[in-house]
Amino acid sequence: MTPFARRPPRPIPVSESEVLLFGGALRHDKAFVNHERPLLRLSFWSMARQLPAMVATVTRAAWREDRPALLVLVGAELGQGLTRAFGLVAANRALTALFTAGPTTERLREALPALLAVTSVAAAAALLSAVSVAAAGQLEPKVERVCTARFYRGAVRVELAVLEDKDFHRLLDAGRFGTDSVRLMIGSSVTVVNAVVGLAASAGVLALLHPSLVPMLLLVAAPKGWGAVVTARRQYASRHAWIEHRRAISVITSTLTGLDTAAEIRVHGAGRMLVGAYDDMAATVEKEQQRLARAEAVTRTAASALSGTAALVVYGALWLLLASGGMPLAVAGTAVIAVRAAGASLTALVTQVNRLYEEAMYLSDLERACVEAERHAIPEGGTPMAPGVKEIRLEKVTFVYPGAPAPALSEVSLTVPPGKVVALVGANGSGKTTLSKLVAGLYLPTSGQLYWNGVEIRDADRDLLFDQVAVLSQDFPRWPMTARANIHIGRPGTPPDQDRIERAAAESGATGVVDSLPHQWDSLVVKGFERGTQISGGQWQRLGSARARYRRAPLLIVDEPTSALDPKAEAEAFQSLRSLTDGGTTVLLITHRLAATATADLIYVLDNGRVVGEGTHEELMAVDGGLYRSMYELQAAQYGFGAPQAASAGQAPASARTEASASAPASTPAPASTPAPASAHASAHAASDPAPRKSSPHAQPAQT
Numbered sequence: 001m002t003p004f005a006r007r008p009p010r011p012i013p014v015s016e017s018e019v020l021l022f023g024g025a026l027r028h029d030k031a032f033v034n035h036e037r038p039l040l041r042l043s044f045w046s047m048a049r050q051l052p053a054m055v056a057t058v059t060r061a062a063w064r065e066d067r068p069a070l071l072v073l074v075g076a077e078l079g080q081g082l083t084r085a086f087g088l089v090a091a092n093r094a095l096t097a098l099f100t101a102g103p104t105t106e107r108l109r110e111a112l113p114a115l116l117a118v119t120s121v122a123a124a125a126a127l128l129s130a131v132s133v134a135a136a137g138q139l140e141p142k143v144e145r146v147c148t149a150r151f152y153r154g155a156v157r158v159e160l161a162v163l164e165d166k167d168f169h170r171l172l173d174a175g176r177f178g179t180d181s182v183r184l185m186i187g188s189s190v191t192v193v194n195a196v197v198g199l200a201a202s203a204g205v206l207a208l209l210h211p212s213l214v215p216m217l218l219l220v221a222a223p224k225g226w227g228a229v230v231t232a233r234r235q236y237a238s239r240h241a242w243i244e245h246r247r248a249i250s251v252i253t254s255t256l257t258g259l260d261t262a263a264e265i266r267v268h269g270a271g272r273m274l275v276g277a278y279d280d281m282a283a284t285v286e287k288e289q290q291r292l293a294r295a296e297a298v299t300r301t302a303a304s305a306l307s308g309t310a311a312l313v314v315y316g317a318l319w320l321l322l323a324s325g326g327m328p329l330a331v332a333g334t335a336v337i338a339v340r341a342a343g344a345s346l347t348a349l350v351t352q353v354n355r356l357y358e359e360a361m362y363l364s365d366l367e368r369a370c371v372e373a374e375r376h377a378i379p380e381g382g383t384p385m386a387p388g389v390k391e392i393r394l395e396k397v398t399f400v401y402p403g404a405p406a407p408a409l410s411e412v413s414l415t416v417p418p419g420k421v422v423a424l425v426g427a428n429g430s431g432k433t434t435l436s437k438l439v440a441g442l443y444l445p446t447s448g449q450l451y452w453n454g455v456e457i458r459d460a461d462r463d464l465l466f467d468q469v470a471v472l473s474q475d476f477p478r479w480p481m482t483a484r485a486n487i488h489i490g491r492p493g494t495p496p497d498q499d500r501i502e503r504a505a506a507e508s509g510a511t512g513v514v515d516s517l518p519h520q521w522d523s524l525v526v527k528g529f530e531r532g533t534q535i536s537g538g539q540w541q542r543l544g545s546a547r548a549r550y551r552r553a554p555l556l557i558v559d560e561p562t563s564a565l566d567p568k569a570e571a572e573a574f575q576s577l578r579s580l581t582d583g584g585t586t587v588l589l590i591t592h593r594l595a596a597t598a599t600a601d602l603i604y605v606l607d608n609g610r611v612v613g614e615g616t617h618e619e620l621m622a623v624d625g626g627l628y629r630s631m632y633e634l635q636a637a638q639y640g641f642g643a644p645q646a647a648s649a650g651q652a653p654a655s656a657r658t659e660a661s662a663s664a665p666a667s668t669p670a671p672a673s674t675p676a677p678a679s680a681h682a683s684a685h686a687a688s689d690p691a692p693r694k695s696s697p698h699a700q701p702a703q704t
């Protein structure tokens, strides 16, 4: 039935620019791509067979959300079908009266009631159509909102380890496309029901008038249906070809106006190259669109020719029946009206069934995503634990990322005591961040136990656990909202408390940042909107830090909290972290600034996922050839301070101390072997060590 549609889509030529920039065609791994081929292979009949199930899916969703609106909608659609049947009967009556013998005025008078009935039925149909539009308008956004909210509510509860799995992520991506589909499917279902009822009404009335009219109706309608299937399928293929290219092009064009690319776009001349690439890729699309348009024109012409031929055959048959007296003229006239109406219904039916099928695929993705998200959700409830941090203990904890060949953490046993600054140090990739995420309850150990105040994390009520934790991660979010909202979102369960917000800002050095904004707390820290402004990386870090403090959680996990701060701000930040413990807060600090870890109460040294050292700075510095000591010395050496001669528990040579204070600039660190500063001032001074940033190639600490 659909020879054109069964042909696989023609590969779109890949432009030179695509090869240059993407190494070939840029194909997104998204739901619509996954579904493209199966959809194009489907026959009309297999789609028709699935029609009831598809309509049932959307009906169930609508039934759940707004029964009255659904009932009104269905009633209005069925009513319209009935008006069509009554309309045909009335038209037949009118034609019968008009075609009888007798004076014209007499015939007109005879036909008048039927003509009035035709008009009334048309008015009723218009009214019912309006009711249907209103009911669908009420239902569609509601169903869309509920389905979308269910999807996102599920997505935000998914276990982090599952969320990071690329297959699961693809499922979520695919599900997102389905949120529009529910709404679109209601519209399509309404049209499909309307068309089916309309066709049934036409066929029913024609069967009553003359049995031969039903096959005639089918004969005229069939080519139209065929044409509609092929046209719809081709439009679908065209749309998808265009989407692929448009997305690839948008990858290029979005960089042309972006602020983060602006410098290289101009200075390196990347802009000229990319605009050229746009032109090249758009020309490929243009050719493809022209090819599709030509093919579509041919198909439409063929469909129209077939339809016209079928109509000729039918009208010829009607003529023969009329001529032989086998059919009254009024019945033939009614048949012509019915055939025309049925043709329109059939075209709408085929187009919308196609659409419905496409959307149903996205909806099934949404349904699957919701079900899987619920299956992998962080469980609600569990063993309640005492509030605050009494003790966090890891016993032989191993953690393997899903699909990773080796564990990120191996048999880690350690304790985080309450009210202390506990530092995690180690080379890049040694497992510090992973460990902190386990402590925060974001990951569950693959093996081993993690106890939070005596409750094993797998049994613990994790919502209660999360309540005890504040996180300032390395890649903390930069919420595109106001400065106030950026801090308040740290504890979003209660309304914003301006005093507390300002205190958190003051503690994090963010007060000056907010004061300098054009609308202070109401400034949007995202450019391109009214009241919007752009802030620097360091200013963002202060806002992020204020957010973590506003949360006022017993455990604060900070991962490279000062990577973007200037030396003075960095020193203040570490000092302020230290002072948090006075209020009982436990701080888990991850940093490569070893001058700052020197003041920690306890340091754990990680190497390749294992704890290879623990103790205070002094204790670790006393370990000859220890990893901590070698990293510390390497950092200090980069600032011109030689390796210490003696490393006995912080007993640095007096000359080293003198050298540091005599020759170093104001923000230069104490030398590597300087004892951990006892005073807050000294701590701040040590912390101001402009040690290489994590991203710096010099930041690779020595491996022992």
Ligand SMILES: Nc1ncnc2c1ncn2[C@@H]1O[C@H](COP(=O)(O)OP(=O)(O)OP(=O)(O)O)[C@@H](O)[C@H]1O
Residues within 6 Å of the ligand: 164, 401, 402, 404, 408, 426, 427, 428, 429, 430, 431, 432, 433, 434, 435
């Ligand atoms: N989401 C993830 N999925 C898979 N592997 C990961 C993921 N995050 C980290 N890893 C891997 O786990 C190991 C430990 O990474 P982790 O981020 O914990 O190290 P880190 O000590 O914090 O490093 P850095 O100092 O660079 O921040 C690394 O081998 C890393 O590649």
